[in-house]
Amino acid sequence: MTGPHICLIEDDPIMGESLVERFQLEGFKVDWYRGAYAAQTAIQANDYAVVLSDVRLADLDGDALYMQMLQDGYCLPPFILMTAYATVERAVNMLKLGVRDYVTKPFDLPRLVETVRELTDNHDVNAHVSDENILGVSAAAQELARLVPRIAGRASSVLITGESGVGKEVLARLIHRRADSSNTERPFVAVNCGAVAPTLAEAEFFGFERGAFTGADKQKRGYLEQANGGTLFLDEVGELSLPLQATLLRSIQEKRIRRIGAEQDIATQFDLVCATNRDLESMVKERLFREDLYYRINVVALHVKPLRDRPEDVNWLAQRFISAMAQRLNESPKSLHPLTRLRLQEYSWPGNIRELHNRIEHACLVSANPVLLPNDIFSSDWQRTAPQHSPFPGEDAALNTYQDACERLYIEDMLMRHEGHISETAKALKISRKNLWEKMKRHNIESTRLVVKKQSTQDDRIGV
Structure with missing residues (x-):
C-alpha cells in the first residue's frame, strides 16, 4: 500500500538522494524537486501531506516560497524548513508565520522522519486547496x-x-x-x-x-x-x-x-x-x-x-484528477507528457470538466505508462474536434513542429510560474528579455490569458 505523499525540495543531489531513499524505506511516497518554482507548480497540483524544503535554493529560497504561496492565498500543507544557516530570529519568525518546524543541518534523521510521520497521521485529502483556488486558476x-x-x-x-x-x-x-x-x-x-x-x-x-x-x-x-x-x-x-x-x-x-x-x-x-x-x-x-x-x-x-474559454484551468484540473486517482488506486501519480498538455489545452471540451474527468480517469486506469501520452487520452476524435484556427501537429508532423509546440507550452508555463514578470521569466529560461519577447510574438502567446494573479504596478509586468 502506498504511504503518505510528501514533497521534498532539495538542490543538493547527495542530500536529496539520501532523504528520498530514507523516506521511501520508511514507507513514504516522495516527489523530489531541485528548484522552488518546479515544486510550487507541483504543490498547487498535488495533495501533499508534508512539504520538506531546504532554505537555500538556486531559484528561490524555501522560506520565500512559503511566504509567496501564503500571500497568494494557498492553504498550504505543513512545511518543514531545513538549513545549515539558521538564526534564532529567522526560525522564530517563520514558526510564527505557520511553518511547522525549522531544522538545522546536520539534523537527526530518525527524529525528522518521526516528525513527518506525526504530521501525516491526520492528513485530509485535498485539505490544502483553498476556497480561492478550488474553482480553478484562470x-x-x-x-x-x-x-x-x-x-x-x-x-x-x-x-x-x-x-x-x-x-x-x-x-x-x-x-x-x-x-x-x-x-x-x-x-x-x-x-x-x-x-x-x-x-x-x-x-x-x-x-x-x-x-x-x-x-x-x-x-x-x-x-x-x-x-x-x-x-x-x-x-x-x-x-x-x-x-x-x-x-x-x-x-x-x-x-x-x-x-x-x-x-x-x-x-x-x-x-x-x-x-x-x-x-x-x-x-x-x-x-x-x-x-x-x-x-x-x-x-x-x-x-x-465553458472550459474551452479558460484553457489555463485544463492542465490544473487534469493534475488534480490524476492525483485523486493515484490516491484512490494507491499508485504513484502519472504525469502528463508536454504534448499531452498541449492537446488538453487545444481540445474544445464539449463535455467541459465532466468530460475532462472522464478522460483522465480512463487514461489512468487503462494506460500502463507512467507518463500519459496524447493517445492515452485522445483517439481519432482529436483531429475532428481540434480548432481549425490553431491545429495541433499530427502524428506524422516534422520534428521542428513538435519542438515549436513544446517550446510554446514551456514558455507559457514559466510565465505563469513567475506571474508574468518578463525579467524573471527570461532569467529562468536563461535567455534575454528581447529573445523572450520575440518568442512570445512568434508563438502568439497572449499575456492576458496567462497572468491570473493580482496585477502589479511594475513596468516589467505583462499586460501593463
Whole structure:
C-alpha cells in the first residue's frame, strides 16, 4: 500500500538522494524537486501531506516560497524548513508565520522522519486547496471566487448559469460553505429538477403527512423543509413544470411550506441557489418559465464559462484528477507528457470538466505508462474536434513542429510560474528579455490569458 505523499525540495543531489531513499524505506511516497518554482507548480497540483524544503535554493529560497504561496492565498500543507544557516530570529519568525518546524543541518534523521510521520497521521485529502483556488486558476475562475464572499449568506437567491459539466454545483457548494463562518453543520440539499418525476414533484418538494394518499405510510419532509437552516440548491431549475413553479414561488416568498395532507404551514428559512444550462430569459418570452419566478431567483447571477474559454484551468484540473486517482488506486501519480498538455489545452471540451474527468480517469486506469501520452487520452476524435484556427501537429508532423509546440507550452508555463514578470521569466529560461519577447510574438502567446494573479504596478509586468 502506498504511504503518505510528501514533497521534498532539495538542490543538493547527495542530500536529496539520501532523504528520498530514507523516506521511501520508511514507507513514504516522495516527489523530489531541485528548484522552488518546479515544486510550487507541483504543490498547487498535488495533495501533499508534508512539504520538506531546504532554505537555500538556486531559484528561490524555501522560506520565500512559503511566504509567496501564503500571500497568494494557498492553504498550504505543513512545511518543514531545513538549513545549515539558521538564526534564532529567522526560525522564530517563520514558526510564527505557520511553518511547522525549522531544522538545522546536520539534523537527526530518525527524529525528522518521526516528525513527518506525526504530521501525516491526520492528513485530509485535498485539505490544502483553498476556497480561492478550488474553482480553478484562470482569471475567470478567480473572479468568481472573489465574488463569493460578497454574496454568500447575503443574497436572498443566486442564479448560476453555464453549460452542462462546467462545475455549477462546485460553485454552489462554495457559496454554501462561505455563507457561515462557524463550524456548525448546515444542510446542503441538492435537487436535480429534471430528474424529479412530475407526478411526484409536489410530494418531493413539500413533503407529506402519513395517510395523505395511498402509500403514504409515514410522514416525510420535502426538500424545502430539509434545507431549513442551510442551502437549497435547485439544479436545472429550467426543467420545473409551470404548476410547480407557481407553488414554489409562493413558498420561497413567504418562507413557509405546507406538507400534502397537513392543515398547518411550517416556517422554513434557507439560502436559495439555482443553476441552469438553459436560457431562462428566452423561456420567459416563450411562456415556458414564469417571469415572476425568474426575477425572484435572479437576484445575483453568476456565469461559469465553458472550459474551452479558460484553457489555463485544463492542465490544473487534469493534475488534480490524476492525483485523486493515484490516491484512490494507491499508485504513484502519472504525469502528463508536454504534448499531452498541449492537446488538453487545444481540445474544445464539449463535455467541459465532466468530460475532462472522464478522460483522465480512463487514461489512468487503462494506460500502463507512467507518463500519459496524447493517445492515452485522445483517439481519432482529436483531429475532428481540434480548432481549425490553431491545429495541433499530427502524428506524422516534422520534428521542428513538435519542438515549436513544446517550446510554446514551456514558455507559457514559466510565465505563469513567475506571474508574468518578463525579467524573471527570461532569467529562468536563461535567455534575454528581447529573445523572450520575440518568442512570445512568434508563438502568439497572449499575456492576458496567462497572468491570473493580482496585477502589479511594475513596468516589467505583462499586460501593463
